Amino acid sequence: MTQVLGIVDIIWxxxxxxxxxxxxxxxxxxxxxxxxxxxxxxxxxxxxxSQITATTNLEAGQSLGNLLDPGEGELQVLCDTGQTFVFNDAFLVDDRPEVTGGEGGKIELKWAASAGEELI
Known part of the structure; x- marks a missing residue:
């Protein structure tokens, strides 16, 4: 049986x-x-x-300011199927996203970038 994409990990x-x-x-x-x-x-x-969207949660002791830094940086999208996409010039599109209380402090993060490099 062939494996298909299930889990995506984000490294910012x-x-x-x-x-x-x-x-x-x-x-x-x-x-x-x-x-x-x-x-x-x-x-x-x-x-x-490129567009990347992911939802994370606000954890106790976490610095929201460090997470939402508006500068550029490297973003990696790791797929459980073995592909990794590297975006060297990624930046958050919405520097001040909403934090949803009562649902784990959900934070929707959206990045934009040039074409990423695919590593297999």
Missing amino acids: RGRNIPVEKGAKFRQGGIKNNAVTYGRKVGRAQEFQG
């Missing part, structure tokens, strides 16, 4: 960020856009950046 600036089920990412790169002209459809290419 060398620190493992424990994430809830449902983390997602989109690898950046060239994408095609449909262009209709006359009775034809052509394609025009553009670059689309």
Whole structure:
């Protein structure tokens, strides 16, 4: 039986960020856009950046300020299927996300980056 993606681990600036089920990412790169002209459809290419979204929880004694630093850094997305995606110029898109109380202090983190490097 073939294994498929189940667990995603996030490492932000060398620190493992424990994430809830449902983390997602989109690898950046060239994408095609449909262009209709006359009775034809052509394609025009553009670059689309990478997007990474994960939810973590606020823990006792944790510094929220250290987690939400607005600068750039290295972000790694490790998949339990063996792939690792490294984004060297990642940054948090929403520097001040909401912290949800009563549900474990959920914090949704969103990063943007250029195309990442895939390591297998």
